[in-house]
Amino acid sequence: MVISSPNNNALDIAPRVLYSRTMFRKDFAFTKRQLGFLLLIVGVLGFCLIFGIDLVDAGREGGVGPVQRVALLLMVSTAILGMTLIPLGDDLA
Amino acid sequence: MTNSIMPIKSSSPIQLIYRVLIGIALVLLLFQSVVYVAYTVNLINFPFDYDQGEGFELVDVMEFSQGEFPYANIETYPYYGSIYPPLYHVLLVPFAWLFGAEYWYGRLFSFLTTLVTAGAISYAVHRAAKNRTIALLAGLAFLASPIIYHIGPLFRQHISMVMFETVGVVILANVNEITDTPKRRRRLALGLGFLIAAGYTKQLAAFTALAALAFLFIRNPRRSIYWGIGFALVGGLLFGLLTIATDGHWWTQTVVANVKDFFPQQAIGLVRVWWKMHAFLIVPAAIYILYEVYFDRISLYSLWFIATTVLSAMSAGTWGAGDSYYATSIAAFCILSGIFAARTIERSWMFNDNYVKRIFISPFLDYSKQLASAGLVVIPLLYIGYGVMTFHMPTSGAIFGQIADLFNIPDNTGRHFYDPDGYTTLAYAQIGHFTTQEDIENGYRIVELIETVPADVPVLSEEAAFSLRTDRDVITNPVVLMILSWVNAFDSGELVGMIRNQEFGMIILKAQFYPTDVLLAITEFYEEEERIPMNGFSYMILRPRDLEN
Numbered sequence: 001m002v003i004s005s006p007n008n009n010a011l012d013i014a015p016r017v018l019y020s021r022t023m024f025r026k027d028f029a030f031t032k033r034q035l036g037f038l039l040l041i042v043g044v045l046g047f048c049l050i051f052g053i054d055l056v057d058a059g060r061e062g063g064v065g066p067v068q069r070v071a072l073l074l075m076v077s078t079a080i081l082g083m084t085l086i087p088l089g090d091d092l093a
Numbered sequence: 094m095t096n097s098i099m100p101i102k103s104s105s106p107i108q109l110i111y112r113v114l115i116g117i118a119l120v121l122l123l124f125q126s127v128v129y130v131a132y133t134v135n136l137i138n139f140p141f142d143y144d145q146g147e148g149f150e151l152v153d154v155m156e157f158s159q160g161e162f163p164y165a166n167i168e169t170y171p172y173y174g175s176i177y178p179p180l181y182h183v184l185l186v187p188f189a190w191l192f193g194a195e196y197w198y199g200r201l202f203s204f205l206t207t208l209v210t211a212g213a214i215s216y217a218v219h220r221a222a223k224n225r226t227i228a229l230l231a232g233l234a235f236l237a238s239p240i241i242y243h244i245g246p247l248f249r250q251h252i253s254m255v256m257f258e259t260v261g262v263v264i265l266a267n268v269n270e271i272t273d274t275p276k277r278r279r280r281l282a283l284g285l286g287f288l289i290a291a292g293y294t295k296q297l298a299a300f301t302a303l304a305a306l307a308f309l310f311i312r313n314p315r316r317s318i319y320w321g322i323g324f325a326l327v328g329g330l331l332f333g334l335l336t337i338a339t340d341g342h343w344w345t346q347t348v349v350a351n352v353k354d355f356f357p358q359q360a361i362g363l364v365r366v367w368w369k370m371h372a373f374l375i376v377p378a379a380i381y382i383l384y385e386v387y388f389d390r391i392s393l394y395s396l397w398f399i400a401t402t403v404l405s406a407m408s409a410g411t412w413g414a415g416d417s418y419y420a421t422s423i424a425a426f427c428i429l430s431g432i433f434a435a436r437t438i439e440r441s442w443m444f445n446d447n448y449v450k451r452i453f454i455s456p457f458l459d460y461s462k463q464l465a466s467a468g469l470v471v472i473p474l475l476y477i478g479y480g481v482m483t484f485h486m487p488t489s490g491a492i493f494g495q496i497a498d499l500f501n502i503p504d505n506t507g508r509h510f511y512d513p514d515g516y517t518t519l520a521y522a523q524i525g526h527f528t529t530q531e532d533i534e535n536g537y538r539i540v541e542l543i544e545t546v547p548a549d550v551p552v553l554s555e556e557a558a559f560s561l562r563t564d565r566d567v568i569t570n571p572v573v574l575m576i577l578s579w580v581n582a583f584d585s586g587e588l589v590g591m592i593r594n595q596e597f598g599m600i601i602l603k604a605q606f607y608p609t610d611v612l613l614a615i616t617e618f619y620e621e622e623e624r625i626p627m628n629g630f631s632y633m634i635l636r637p638r639d640l641e642n
Contacts, residue, residue, distance in 0.1 A: 024315045035311060035391075066357040067407060074403065085386070088447050092390055093311050 035093040036085030043079025047072060107466045111438075114473035115226060121480035122233035128486050128493075129236055132527065133204045133246035137197045139528040141536040141558040143628060145604060147248040148557030149175065151194055152567045153182040158189035164335070164342040167577065168584050170591075172569040174342065176350045176576070179335075180293040181250035194561045199248035206256035207245040210424055211235045213256075217263045217394070217428045222435030230476050231431030234374060238423050239485050239513055240367070240416045243522045254295040255420045261287030262425075265305055266393040269312040281316075285324050292328060296351060297408065301421060304400035308393040350576045353412040360410025362518045367406075367419045370513055371426065373478035378429035384442070387449040394432070398425035413572065415520045434475065437468040485512050487527050508629060528628055535627040539601065542634055546598035553592075554601040556632075568597075571606045578608035589614045595637040602633040 022028055030038070050071050054063065064072070085093075142148045153175050156163040163175035163182075188198035215232035219225060235241055244252050265284035271277035288305055291298035302324070309317035335343040368375065382395040402422040409418040436442055444450045457464060488497040489509040496502070497511070505515040510526035536558070543552050543563045553568050554560050560567045569588070577583035585608050591597065592614040600619050605612055619635040626632070 024318075026313075026315060028315065029313055030311045067355060070407060081386070084449075088387065088449075091445055091447070 030093040031090045032085045032088035032093050033090065036082045036088070039078050039082030039085065041082075043075045043077070043082055046075040046078065050075060105466070107469050111469040111473060114470065114477065115230075118230060118473045118476035118480060119226075119233075121477060121484075122230060122237050125237035125242075125480065125483070125485070126233060129242055129245060131487075131493075132242065132525065133200065135527045136200050136246045139533065139628075140196060140562070141533075141627065142556045143528065144244075144247050144249060144522070144524055145606075146572065147196065147199075148561065149567075149570050150177070150182065150248050150250065151196060151199060151561065152557050152570075153177070153179070154185045154189050154199065155194050155561075157182050158186045162335075162339045162343070164339040164346050166340075166342060167346070167570075167574060168587060170568070170587070171566050172574060172588050173567060174346045174350075174570055174573045174577075176346050176573050177250055177295060178293040178347060180290055181253045181295075184253075196248050196558075200246045203244075203249065203252050204246040206253045207236060207241060210252075210256045210259045213259045213263045214424060214427045214431065217266065218431035218435060220267070221428075221432045222439060222441065224435035224438055227431055227435040227438060227472070230434070231427045234430075234476065234479055235424055235427045237480060237483050239370060239483055239525065240419055240423060240522075242485060243524050244417045244420065247524075250294050251297075251417050251420060254291045254298050255424055257287050257291035257294055258298050258301040258421055259424045261285070261291060262301065262305065262393055262397050263428075265308070269309075269316075281320055285320060289324070289328050289331075293331065296347065297405065297418065297421070300401045300404040301397060303404075304397040305393060307400070308391075308396050311391060311396075345577070345582060346573060349580060349582050350573055352580060353414075353576060354579075355407075355410045356412065356519075357410060359414070359520045360406060363409045363416055363419070363520060364406050366416060366514055366518050366521055367422070370483050371423065371479065373475045373482060374430040375426050377433040377475060378426035381429045381433035381436075384433075387447065388444050394425060394428050398422060398429055401425055409520070413576070415522050416518075417522065430475070434472045437465075437472050440465050440468075483513060485510070485525060487511075490527070523629065526629075532628045535625050539625055539627070539632055539634070543599060543601075550598035551591075551596060552599045552601070553597045554599075555603040555606070556601065559601060569607075574611070575606050575608050578610075583608065585610050592618055595619075595640075598636070600635040602635065603630055 050068060051064075053068065136143055152173070153163040157179065162179075163173065165174060167174040185199055185202060188195075188202075192198060211232035214235050215228040218231045219228035236245070241252070261284045264280055264287060268277060268280045268284060271280060285305070288298065288302045291301060306317055306321050306324070309320060332343075378398060382398065385391050385395050402419075402425070405418045405422055408414055409416070444454050486497065486502065487493040487510050488502055488504040497504075502511050504510060506512050506523070506526060507516075508526035512525055514521050516523040539559055540562050543554070543559055543565070546552055548565075551568055552560065552563075552565055555571055557567045574583050574585065574588075578585060589610055592600075592611065595618055597619075600615055602615070607615070615635065618638055618640070620638040622634045622636050624631045624633055
């Protein structure tokens, strides 16, 4: 059985994806909406972290490198994919 | 609400077209399997290195067969180390006990693992979509890829890793649907066990493990965390034991020596090759992933394909990497495209009612019958297109030569072999051609030259086979020394000292993958006597330079 309410709005569910104890129940499985939020958060945080490498590591040279660019693109794609999943509601992911 | 496309009558003329086209696809891919078997037989009979590094894998097997680790101090004689995990070599130890240092059993073992992988792919497709013909095509498609063909029968560990990964993934893919708890736990343990086996065959399997754990997390976070901890503990414990048992050399050689420079142009070139050869099956695989994301549950196969393709594509840009890094991705898209094809043939698509359906699917629902008919033509054409784009074969020899002449298939590699890339892309393996009797004779010519050196005088050979054939110490694993020298983890002083003292009676160079100071010392203290061609390489034979004149 999936622990999520179809009546919850998106903004209400978002923090619960990460913090709710229900996620660790025996019968919990991610819905498309919950997975969407998770991917959105991972994409945004990942983008900031990867972009921030240059700010934190002042000794680096050459700006954003090729691997970094690919990783940034992946993070943007992850966030966009997450956004498209959110409207799919309580279908199981 | 769900919709499925209604079936059309099996007596329809379109069915006849389907059968003819699917027959052509089967013939094409079966012919590639015949080429693959012939290539394997050819390599099994070749007694020297075919691919750079095979001999050192054999040395690893011999070390394990004598109860020794190949992860030893590389700064002292014989300066030998290994950058690969042990499982492939350990599995070959019984053969080493029975037959000694021979290439054939490692190559045969690798070949058999590709058959197991193809079988696992076929099984996965049939289990998911119940179509035997498409399941067979999916397995054959895996074997037909030039990337799989290249490394399938080599004495290398990579393709065995792909087998462990594929079998592990196929076991885990349906594990969450098992309601019987003890049975589910056994399956989880078995599937994750295969992934640990893959990781201890080659490090790249970490990407598959990531995909599997992500899949378990989406389906049941609690289960994934418990099993993920167990997985990490078992894998970590083995790693720790190996590090302790080898005085830390395992860590240095399998981790430090695998941190290499990244070359974007190499990565881009290999992505292009991968796409160009396999696009006919990558596209349906990608469509099927989108279908799962928006209309079905996301399978392990989808996550596996995404993770291994993206991460392997980036890894393929590192020094020493190559097209083989896509082997796991190929296994994944063969399964996904196979399920796509079988569901199209069986007309078992189901679309949940959501905004994606309203935008992309609903406008075409009125044409579902025509689309189903078109599918019967398009699916076999996809496999025919794949067969054409991956086509490779020898262009000489009794039967292959006649076929090549009949269909005007050129030798585009200069080695009596047609390859879809033509050996043009950077880091694309320039192998696949058959070895010749002349290659074998030239290899034994080098062996004869080594035997002119007194038995108590060491010989430094860049290819291990010559040392093994003459019962001499295998001195150095050059690539390991070179990579570790790049990260200042190898002091070449003692080895360079031996070269400067001309302690080696002969030096044999192939690709010259030694640290720079070692090569400089060789150039200064040794001189080239002759070059002997073998299998497309030119082996340089060097003897001590006369320093007095």
